[in-house]
Amino acid sequence: MQPKQNIMHLPVYQPGKPIEEVKRELGLSEVIKLASNENPFGCSPKAKEAIAAEAETISLYPDGGAVELTAALAEHLGVRPNQIIFGAGSDDVILMIARAYLVQGDETVMATHTFPQYKHNCEIEGAVSIEVPLKNGKHDLPAMLAKINDKTKIVWVCNPNNPTGTVVTREELNDFLKQVPQHVLVVLDEAYIEYTESADLPDGIEVIAEYKNVITLRTFSKIYGLASLRIGYGVGHPEVIHSINQVREPFNTNRFAQAAAKAAVKDQQFIAYCREQNAAGIAYLTGEFKRLGLTYYPAYGNFIMVDVKRPAKEVFESLMRKGLIVRGGHALDFPTKIRVTVGSTEQNAKFIAALTQVLDEIAVQA
Numbered sequence: 001m002q003p004k005q006n007i008m009h010l011p012v013y014q015p016g017k018p019i020e021e022v023k024r025e026l027g028l029s030e031v032i033k034l035a036s037n038e039n040p041f042g043c044s045p046k047a048k049e050a051i052a053a054e055a056e057t058i059s060l061y062p063d064g065g066a067v068e069l070t071a072a073l074a075e076h077l078g079v080r081p082n083q084i085i086f087g088a089g090s091d092d093v094i095l096m097i098a099r100a101y102l103v104q105g106d107e108t109v110m111a112t113h114t115f116p117q118y119k120h121n122c123e124i125e126g127a128v129s130i131e132v133p134l135k136n137g138k139h140d141l142p143a144m145l146a147k148i149n150d151k152t153k154i155v156w157v158c159n160p161n162n163p164t165g166t167v168v169t170r171e172e173l174n175d176f177l178k179q180v181p182q183h184v185l186v187v188l189d190e191a192y193i194e195y196t197e198s199a200d201l202p203d204g205i206e207v208i209a210e211y212k213n214v215i216t217l218r219t220f221s222k223i224y225g226l227a228s229l230r231i232g233y234g235v236g237h238p239e240v241i242h243s244i245n246q247v248r249e250p251f252n253t254n255r256f257a258q259a260a261a262k263a264a265v266k267d268q269q270f271i272a273y274c275r276e277q278n279a280a281g282i283a284y285l286t287g288e289f290k291r292l293g294l295t296y297y298p299a300y301g302n303f304i305m306v307d308v309k310r311p312a313k314e315v316f317e318s319l320m321r322k323g324l325i326v327r328g329g330h331a332l333d334f335p336t337k338i339r340v341t342v343g344s345t346e347q348n349a350k351f352i353a354a355l356t357q358v359l360d361e362i363a364v365q366a
Contacts, residue, residue, distance in 0.1 A: 044263065047260040079208075083236060086252070090232030098127070105128070113334075114139075141168060155186045169201065170199075195300065220232060292359060326338045
């Protein structure tokens with residue numbers, strides 16, 4: 001049997017190492033995972049109650065259109081229900097966008113380095129990925145604009161960007177969108193947007209009201225703390241959403257995810273608490289990085305990319321032996337940097353203590 005030739009070179013996505021695996025491999029009783037940008041404070045208690053209540057319907061298919069959740073989210077965002085599409089995580093929406101819009105030979109523009117699933121799904125469809133290097137860790141929008149041509153179908157902008165945590169400003173994005181041809185779909189991925197209230201950042205929901213060729217992606221996996229339930233969404237012009245819906249698999253989000261997300265949307269007090277705690281964590285970690293003489297990219301999500309000035313793989317492995325799982329830059333093409341999720345107060349303190357020891361143990365990279 002022969003699979004499609006254009007997928008033969010594609011790497012399999014490598015998530016952060018699971019806590020259970022690290023405990024087993026290294027014989028550790030306590031492991032803190034700060035590698036996958038999960039919410040250390042869990043999810044809303046109201047979401048947990050909704051999940052428990054849904055147990056009685058486990059034998060029934062979910063609502064394929066997620067009607068009740070769509071209504072609740074539309075009210076929260078101030079958009080119409082026909083402007084929303086749900087997926088099993090926002091990466092499922094990325095897959096559907098690529099499936100709906102790309103054919104063999106199309107071109108798609110993205111940054112490098114950014115969320116790898118953009119390129120992955122585009123190449124599955126036979127599209128050519130045009131990658132534009134980051135500039136000082138952030139999207140170089142003028143350079144990306146210069147790569148757009150008649151073959152370009154989609155441009156991807158991750159804001160805040162994963163893995164660097166940097167952002168393009170409201171003014172920068174607006175200048176960019178004014179010049180993007182109408183035949184090009186711009187995907188604005190805002191998976192971490194709820195973690196910041198900075199006035200400098202564009203709001204993707206406001207952006208789609210002005211630009212019909214923009215779709216904004218968000219997720220319940222990050223600040224909402226529902227990562228294991230796999231539910232995310234896209235918001236855009238009704239025509240765009242309709243086209244994507246045409247390739248959506250039936251029942252692509254489950255009953256538990258829909259019920260939990262609906263309850264979570266209505267508990268914005270919990271979201272505000274998580275945002276506040278995250279901001280305090282960023283202030284603590286960046287203060288400690290300065291004390292240690294380390295540089296870092298400005299953080300707008302719930303993670304920080306820091307230059308440890310030592311081989312990232314060595315730092316990653318040494319931290320893991322001490323029970324701290326982070327994301328090593330060696331796997332992301334940042335040879336002396338690591339990406340660390342902002343944890344709880346206790347987790348952050350333990351990470352800094354372990355990092356301080358590791359930095360003393362490993363020689364500075366020449």
